[in-house]
Amino acid sequence: MFTGAVVQLVRAVLRDAGLGQEGLPTGHRDLELMSGGVDASTFLVHRAAGDVVVKLEGTGLEAESGALRAWSSHSHHVPDVLGFGRLAQGGCAEPVPYLVLEVLRDHAGGVAPTASELLEATPDLGSRIGEALGAELCRLHEAVHHEGFGNFGDSPGAERTYDSWGAYLSDYLGLHRDFVTATGVSDRRLRLALDALRDTSYDDAPRLLHGDVSVRNLAVYQRDPLAVGLFDPNPLGGDPSWDLAPVANKAALGDELCRRGGESGSAATDAAVWSGLQAAYGALPDGRMVAAQLVQAVLQAEARHHGRGDGDLGEREVAVADDFVRELVDRLVR
Numbered sequence: 158m159f160t161g162a163v164v165q166l167v168r169a170v171l172r173d174a175g176l177g178q179e180g181l182p183t184g185h186r187d188l189e190l191m192s193g194g195v196d197a198s199t200f201l202v203h204r205a206a207g208d209v210v211v212k213l214e215g216t217g218l219e220a221e222s223g224a225l226r227a228w229s230s231h232s233h234h235v236p237d238v239l240g241f242g243r244l245a246q247g248g249c250a251e252p253v254p255y256l257v258l259e260v261l262r263d264h265a266g267g268v269a270p271t272a273s274e275l276l277e278a279t280p281d282l283g284s285r286i287g288e289a290l291g292a293e294l295c296r297l298h299e300a301v302h303h304e305g306f307g308n309f310g311d312s313p314g315a316e317r318t319y320d321s322w323g324a325y326l327s328d329y330l331g332l333h334r335d336f337v338t339a340t341g342v343s344d345r346r347l348r349l350a351l352d353a354l355r356d357t358s359y360d361d362a363p364r365l366l367h368g369d370v371s372v373r374n375l376a377v378y379q380r381d382p383l384a385v386g387l388f389d390p391n392p393l394g395g396d397p398s399w400d401l402a403p404v405a406n407k408a409a410l411g412d413e414l415c416r417r418g419g420e421s422g423s424a425a426t427d428a429a430v431w432s433g434l435q436a437a438y439g440a441l442p443d444g445r446m447v448a449a450q451l452v453q454a455v456l457q458a459e460a461r462h463h464g465r466g467d468g469d470l471g472e473r474e475v476a477v478a479d480d481f482v483r484e485l486v487d488r489l490v491r
Contacts, residue, residue, distance in 0.1 A: 306393075340479040
């Protein structure tokens with residue numbers, strides 16, 4: 158149950174967005190907490206004039222709004238932005254950033270399920286989901302980011318833009334230097350990896366990337382024919398390899414875990430998703446993929462270490478992730 162203050166805040170946001178005349182929530186029963194975004198509070202808001210999604214108080218909402226609007230020229234499967242702003246508060250309180258989006262619906266009119274939910278029930282759809290994801294990424298990557306490489310808007314790190322993709326990757330990995338050496342990478346090998354990342358060649362204009370590609374952030378609008386759309390981006394300007402790398406890594410990690418005798422019930426499905434994505438998107442140069450995979454693998458390994466601390470993951474899963482970081486360093490630094 159939500160407090161009256163939360164309901165009043167959502168009502169104020171909808172009025173500020175110019176949606177106050179289209180129906181406002183009257184009580185806590187009109188709000189549902191949704192999973193969405195890294196740190197934003199996300200609500201499904203029921204209104205007489207039609208439901209909407211309201212995201213509050215998260216960093217990156219300005220960047221998300223800009224990315225969704227840019228992608229709408231290339232894909233019909235991204236949520237429409239109904240409002241973005243910062244709601245003024247009384248006294249010395251900071252304004253509350255907000256983003257109002259359309260609700261993603263399936264062909265039957267319900268809230269569209271995620272591909273993750275669909276694959277849990279029907280794992281043999283992995284290849285088709287991957288193909289649909291690859292086709293959607295092709296559409297999104299048609300959008301050029303004219304502000305350079307790296308984060309933008311109100312996203313963390315947006316205060317600095319880069320004139321090359323390699324410089325962005327090298328600086329990003331440098332922020333995780335201590336963790337990388339803790340996985341067993343020597344200081345010398347890390348310095349060589351940072352230099353190799355900086356030399357990564359990507360000569361095209363920066364593409365507007367989703368930044369958090371996974372089947373959890375993929376809505377399934379209809380099943381036959383399969384239609385999907387990505388949501389909850391962490392957008393940035395860069396090389397498309399960044400959006401492919403987490404899917405490739407998930408498949409590789411699951412395969413290695415199974416090879417070592419661990420349990421990874423989704424390994425075959427993850428491999429099928431990656432295979433389908435490659436078939437639809439096409440291959441990217443190996444050097445660019447390895448560079449993106451390394452930085453993404455470090456983030457994935459850090460998440461597994463945190464998961465171990467929370468009791469969600471075992472030592473074998475963590476060891477596989479650490480070994481994968483070292484393997485990618487070796488592939489990058491020959």
